[in-house]
Amino acid sequence: EAQVTQNPRYLITVTGKKLTVTCSQNMNHEYMSWYRQDPGLGLRQIYYSMNVEVTDKGDVPEGYKVSRKEKRNFPLILESPSPNQTSLYFCASSIGRQSSYEQYFGPGTRLTVT
C-alpha cells in the first residue's frame, strides 16, 4: 500500500530534550516536506526537500532541522524543543521535484512540549 508513515504519532516531552520525528514514504517520491498545523494558522511549511541531500527552509524553520540521506526518509529533528513547538506535525511527499504536484500526507504527529 502506497503511504507516508510518521512516528511517533503522539509524543509528550519536556523542554530541551532532543527528539526526532521520522517520516518515510514508499512511493519513490522525489519531494518531501514537513508542516506544522496550529489553530487559526493553518499548515505552515517548516522544511522541504526536492531530492536526496537537497533541503531548504520553508516559512517557519527556526528550531528545526532535517536531513535527506535517503530518498524514502525525511526525519524532523528538534534539538531543544520549547513549548511553542507544541503542534500537530505533518510530513508529505509528492512525485515531482516541486511543490506543484499532489501532496500525500502522513497521518500526523501530535507533539506536546511541557
Next chain:
Amino acid sequence: RKEVEQDPGPFNVPEGATVAFNCTYSNSASQSFFWYRQDCRKEPKLLMSVYSSGNEDGRFTAQLNRASQYISLLIRDSKLSDSATYLCVVTPGADSWGKLQFGAGTQVVVTP
C-alpha cells in the same frame, strides 16, 4: 497580511444545498492552486487542482480568477459526508518551486 486567506466559517449548509467560498492569495506570481480537504485534524487530502479554465469534478467546481487573485470552490447537492475543512493551497511562484502555502481553512458543516 497572510499570503493565503480564507473565511474560516463555519458554513452551515442544509443537505442538498449549494455552498461556495473563496480563497484569496497575495502573490500575483503564484503558479499552482489546489483545494485540499481535511477531516477533523486528520491528514489533508487533495480534492482537486484548480486550472485557469476552471474545472469540475462531479459536484465540485473550482475556479481561478487571476485578475482578482482568488480561487473558489462550489459544492452542489451537498452531502453529509462533505462536512470537512477545505484548505486552499498555493505555490508561490517560479522562484519558490519547493514552497507551498496553505490557507487556514474553511469549515463546512452539512446538516440533515
